[in-house]
Amino acid sequence: MTSSALMNTYGRQxxxxxxxxxxxxxxxxxxxYLDAISGIGVNSLGHNHPAVTAAITSQAEQLIHTSNLYGVERQEQLAERLCKVSGMDNVFFSNSGAEANEAAIKIARMFGHNNGIEKPTIIVxxxxxxxxxxxxxxxTGNRKIQAGFEPLLSGFVRAPYSDLDAIKNIAANNNDIVAVLAEPIQGEGGINILPDNFLSELRVFCDEKNWLxxxxxxxxxxxxxxxxxxxxxxxxxxxxxTTAKGLGNGLPIGACLAQGKAAKVFGPGNHGSTYGGNPLVCAAAKAVVDTVxxxxxxxxxxxxxxxxxxxFSNALADKPLLRNIRGKGLMIGIELTTPCAELVNIARSKxxxxxxxxxxxxxxxxxxxxxxxxxxELVAKLIAAISDFEQQTQ
Ligand SMILES: Cc1ncc(COP(=O)(O)O)c(C=O)c1O
Incomplete structure (x- = not known):
């Protein structure tokens, strides 16, 4: 499995x-195997979906890449489709989620400079x-991910997740804030869901402060x-x-969508990517959006x-090991009272x-x-795995 020719960055199964x-x-x-992780939220249409395969094959036979020196018809079509489903005005295409967020961070900083703020700061x-x-x-709010890579960038301040008062408090003491960046549900952070209406209230507050x-x-x-x-x-x-993951169903594409004043920040030369939004990935992503x-x-x-x-609530109700079940749509977290990394192996064996x-x-x-x-089938397999895990940890 592990090859000495690969950098040692992943703990692979x-x-x-x-x-x-x-x-x-x-x-x-x-x-x-029943795949209940979808390549970490990527293969939303499952594996080998005929619409995606057809889009990739027919596009590959025509044109894969030309660069953003030229017009890219597939990119225009995908941008239009995404604006329609999202209500946003325009899109920048990247190759990953991190790059989509880089674009967002650059928009926020430039928005700040355009408004006379020299040290634009983003609440995260x-x-x-x-x-x-x-x-x-x-x-990112996780020291493990940051450790060893200092010095980190300036221009970020942190608030507890889902605490509007904390955000208001930061506002009262910092005139450099230009934006708030948040996940509506934290995935890596443990499937933490913002309370209902939080985003609506945050929207009102951002408008009051002229923040993005x-x-x-x-x-x-x-x-x-x-x-x-x-x-x-x-x-x-x-x-x-910003989005990525499920957008390409496995092809590397990310997108940063903007509307209103944020959509007018970038001009030619402010941002770019050699591969970003090439015909192949855009044809695949368009098939994904259409299919969804x-x-x-x-x-x-x-x-x-x-x-x-x-x-899961019914099947796990009387398990002392269960702390909480939460989720929205097909993004579900089952929190146990004890560390359970071993469950991944037990489930895989089933x-x-x-x-x-x-x-x-x-x-x-x-x-x-x-x-x-x-x-x-997913429920039956996971419940059996949790029962085995329970027995092993007793
Ligand atoms: C919310 C969120 N943002 C950004 C990223 C980074 O995306 P990528 O790995 O495509 O750079 C991830 C990846 O897990 C994510 O879950």
Whole structure:
């Protein structure tokens, strides 16, 4: 598994997959797995989806890359489609979530300078995850990710997640704030969900202060929570929203969408990417967005997500090991009272792929195409794995 020719950056599981179909993955020994993590929230349409495969193949036969020196028709089409589903005005395409957030951070800083603020500062949240580049790891609220990479960037202040009073308090003492950056649901941070109306109240406060409201929907976007974007659970528009992961169903694409004043910040030369938004990834992503909308996958995520929460709540109700079950759509966290990283191995041995984050939160991000029968199988496998784990830890 580990090769000396690779930098030692990942703690990989001892398994390699050869192919996949729908919610299933198959390893090189021929074993079948139910994929309840979707490449960390990426394969929203499952594996080997015919619409994505067709889009990639036909685009590859025409044109893969020309650079942003020229017009890119597929990029225009995807941008238009994304603006329509999001209510935003325009889009910058990157190759990853971290890069989409870099674009957002640069928009906020330039917005600040345009308004005469020399040291523009962004409020970020405790337990946030925004990526691994220097700016995004500075914005990330996890010392483990930052340690060893100091000096971090200046221009960020941190507030507790979901604490509007703390944000107001920062505002009262800092005239350099230009934006707030937050995930509507923290994924890496443990499936932490903002309370209802929080974003609406934050929207009002950002307007009062002339700050940009910037949402990181790299993980929550593209139907994951039961709406195309998670902010659509409330009747608001952010100034900036970033996304990636599910957008390309496995092809590397990220997007930074802006509206209103934020959409007018960048001009030619302010930002760029050689690969960003090339014809191949945009053709694939357009097929993804079309499929999510046409196959009503947000509605499916809503319905199956609610079903899974119900099933897990019933099945785990009398388990002393259970602390809490939470989620929206197909972004579900089951928090145990004890560290449970070993559960990943137990579940895998039962043919279930999932993930544990922050030590004791089981994270489920199944493909949005999952049906009720597959959901039942997911529940049965995970409950059996938790029972085994319980016995091992007694
Ligand atoms: C909320 C959030 N933002 C940003 C990122 C970084 O995305 P990428 O790994 O594509 O750079 C992630 C990845 O897990 C994420 O969950």
């Amino acid at each position: 001892p398994i390699t997959f050869s192919h996949g179909k729908g919610v299933r993955l198959y390893d090189d020994a021929g074993n079948e 949240m405790e337990n946030a995850f925004h990526g691994r580049t220097m700016a995004t790891l500075t914005a 409201l910037m949402l990181d929907e790299v993980q929550t976007g593209n139907g994951r929570t039961g709406r195309y974007f998670a902010y659509q659970h409330e009747n608001i528009l952010p100034d900036v929203v 909308v046409e196959d009503k996958l947000c509605e499916n995520a809503d319905a199956i997500g609610a079903y899974l929460l119900d099933q 043919g279930l792929l999932m993930n544990v984050t922050v030590g004791q939160v089981i994270r489920l991000l199944p493909p949005l195409i999952i049906n009720q029968q597959e959901a039942d």
